[in-house]
Amino acid sequence: MELTVEGISKNFKNENTVQTVLKDLSFTVREGQFATLLGPSGCGKTTLLTIIAGFQAASGGRVMINGAQVTRPGPDRGFVFQNYALFPWMTVRENILYPMKQRRVPAKEREKRFKELLAMAQLEGKEKLYPHQLSGGMKQRVAFIRALAGRPEVLLMDEPLGAVDMQMRQSLQEDLEALWLKDKTTVVMVTHDVDEAIYLSDRVIVMSAREGKIVDDMPVRLPRPRDRKGMEYQKHKEHLAEALKVAVGRQAETAVTEGKLCLA
Ligand SMILES: Nc1ncnc2c1ncn2[C@@H]1O[C@H](COP(=O)(O)OP(=O)(O)OP(=O)(O)O)[C@@H](O)[C@H]1O
Ligand SMILES: [Mg+2]
Incomplete structure (x- = not known):
């Protein structure tokens, strides 16, 4: 199924301030595509995924599955x-x-x-x-x-392998890929792991710390199964690392180099 996120905004009211977590976010994941969301901690990845799932409402915009708007959770x-x-x-x-x-x-x-x-x-x-x-x-x-x-027709995964150790993680990534190749489910996955994003995705969407804007949308067209040590693979990793710097923003860049801010 094709998934469309159309002009999604989300504001949270905290006491007397309003926090804009997502502002006018749009993208389409075509049927069978494996898309990954990458971005700094707190940029709104979980918020976006739960809006797609229908667990909470957006402040604006809509989510469509094969052209039909979804507003609540469903087994699809x-x-x-x-x-x-x-x-x-x-x-x-x-x-x-x-x-x-x-x-x-x-x-x-x-x-x-x-x-x-x-x-x-x-x-x-x-x-x-x-x-x-x-x-x-x-x-x-x-x-x-x-x-x-x-x-399910659309699989939404919020850091699905976050608590799994490195070795198990790589082998589960391979299993996940094999299963996905069989069913070709449309996937939106959140990860903080650049390597995982490139190993699994057809496309990596990088969100910024401010208002969850899309700062990069990188296709990954490497043949599967992917060679983690390959030159092209490494180039993709470097590209994403740069995009993440932009996502975090200038002010925070120093904090990153000083190790105060975690890239999630
Ligand atoms: N129910 C809520 N009420 C108020 N603020 C919220 C609520 N849910 C999330 N937020 C705020 O929205 C922002 C985005 O949170 P979210 O959980 O989507 O981030 P994330 O990108 O998933 O981060 P992480 O990588 O750490 O999991 C944060 O500043 C968070 O405090
Ligand atoms: Mg999260």
Whole structure:
């Protein structure tokens, strides 16, 4: 499905001030495209993603899926939260089956998909545990495969692999890519990891700290699977690092070099 973000604005009123987090933001993610949002911490990435998901309303503008406006959450959009947000009263197995039941996937197919997803995330033997009995990385992996379980048309992921260690992260990126190539779901992912953005995306949208403006929109046309050590790959990384500097803004640049500001 094609996703269109059209003139989205978001203001938050805090006591007597109004904070403009997003101002007139527009872009279209074409069907089957893997788009990534990259930007400094607090620039509005999660806010934008939750507006697309329909969890909160925009102050202005609209979100369209295949030309139809969406205003509330629906099973057509899968969501991976920044802080996992698994159902704490459900086991791993129940968490993963939930979106499939919502979409009325037949029991036999549910089981097949469940086994496939569990193996992918290397979580075999954990199916009967509750989220509080899992490590942070395991919770994140459950959240990730749960979002894929119902085969959503648009997959929204807020730092889906943020709590996973480096080695597991790279192997999950490869699994994520393989699954995505199979289904060709339209994806919008948030990450603070430049390497992850380039490894996975067809396109990287860089948002600025001020009003979440788009400061860069870089296509990544490298053949898949990508060679992380390749020259072109490295060039893309350098380009994004520069774009992030612009995104943070001049004033903050010194803070970055002094290590006071984290690029998220
Ligand atoms: N419900 C809310 N009420 C008031 N302000 C909010 C609310 N939600 C977010 N904000 C503010 O909006 C700004 C953007 O927040 P958001 O969570 O979208 O940032 P982010 O880009 O996802 O950051 P990070 O990379 O750290 O996750 C922040 O200044 C935050 O304080
Ligand atoms: Mg966030």
